[in-house]
Amino acid sequence: MGRFRSEKDSDYFKVLDDAINAYTWAAIVKLQEKKVVEEVLGPVGQGKEAKLVLAKRGDGTYAVLKIFYPVPVRFVKSRYSYLLGDPRFRGLKISDQLHLVETWCRKEFGNLSRAHSAGVRVPKPYGFYRNVLAMQFIGVDRSPAPLLVDVGLENLEDPDHVFYEVLKSLEKTYVLAGLVHGDLSPFNILYDGENPWIIDWGSAVRRGHPRELEYLRRDVERVLEFFGTPIPPQELFKKLVERGTWQGRVDVDNEGWLLVGGRRILE
Ligand SMILES: Nc1ncnc2c1ncn2[C@@H]1O[C@H](COP(=O)(O)OP(=O)(O)OP(=O)(O)O)[C@@H](O)[C@H]1O
Ligand SMILES: [Mg+2]
Incomplete structure (x- = not known):
């Protein structure tokens, strides 16, 4: 140079x-x-x-x-x-x-x-x-779906549905893929008019990474904040960690929820 x-x-x-x-x-x-x-x-x-x-x-x-x-x-x-x-x-x-x-x-x-x-x-x-x-x-067509942050919670047709879909993705990421996204927020979620799509996976880490739990906690907090904190962040974080370390059977039910020990995360 x-x-x-x-x-x-x-x-x-x-x-x-x-x-x-x-x-x-x-x-x-x-x-x-x-x-x-x-x-x-x-x-x-x-x-x-x-x-x-x-x-x-x-x-x-x-x-x-x-x-x-x-x-x-x-x-x-x-x-x-x-x-x-x-x-x-x-x-x-x-x-x-x-x-x-x-x-x-x-x-x-x-x-x-x-x-x-x-x-x-x-x-x-x-x-x-x-x-x-x-x-x-x-x-x-050729127009990209907007970011969730640009759409805004108040403009979602069915905010509960979108929240549940984000939650399913968050849980599958951790429990099944063994990853923490690490930069999850409404800035990295696209909204296609019905469902949320998680993008921008460059900073994701595998479970076992020294900062795994710190990143998971942050991802949980940012997601919950956008949706008006329907559950306390600490509670969701704890559930995810528990379910991630579950040794038994994990299934997916017909609505796409993970069944860990036969139970959905919000049950
Ligand atoms: N698969 C996709 N389909 C449509 N649009 C997309 C797709 N992936 C990314 N985009 C658009 O491109 C933008 C940048 O993508 P992405 O967040 O992956 O890039 P980045 O450079 O890692 O982002 P950042 O600015 O967050 O660092 C997104 O905000 C989104 O608007
Ligand atoms: Mg991005």
Whole structure:
């Protein structure tokens, strides 16, 4: 990186952006070759570390590509002047940064797959390559479903139903998938007009992680807060932990509730 530093900033960033775009484009072409997606349509969303692009699949359905960008591309732009003087930055090569986002992408794909297999309502994962993750598009025609936080509790047709569906997903995530989402809140839940979809699985951790319970407690609190705290957070947290450590049989009833020792969580 050092050799660009003597040149004009704009040249430096252009070279960097071009390189990353070419790299990302090659990953998308790979996903097309693997028949994960067929056609790339255009941007549909923007996260802090990722851009979301709409694509079409061979069967005519839509997918989204979540494209992870090395943070420094934007980070560097705003803080270029600070970083220039920082000796630690000198060692961080673009290849290391790409490696980091690829690890993140692989992790999100793995978590999403586990959650999906456990019956949590998440976008179906289709595949990934390098820094590009392909998953089911949640929306109508080409419009993405809104976030629960943007819809607001007062605008839900059936808030109790939505709460129960989030609760089922939360419990299946912990008990069946053995995961804690870690960033669960109405900012990471899409609402399709009827049901909630849990997204953004990059920060999920496996049970046994040193901060498992801290994250679980936070996820529980944020969810309950949105729904007006229908149950005390401590009570729900305790129930989840108990049910997660249950050694016996776990079933799913015909309404999608987990039966742990024959009982639903709210019984
Ligand atoms: N499967 C999907 N279908 C439709 N829209 C989606 C899908 N996944 C993500 N989005 C949209 O893209 C936005 C960003 O997605 P996501 O939260 O996964 O990205 P992020 O960069 O990790 O987010 P954050 O800004 O929370 O760090 C979401 O808020 C949502 O509006
Ligand atoms: Mg998000």
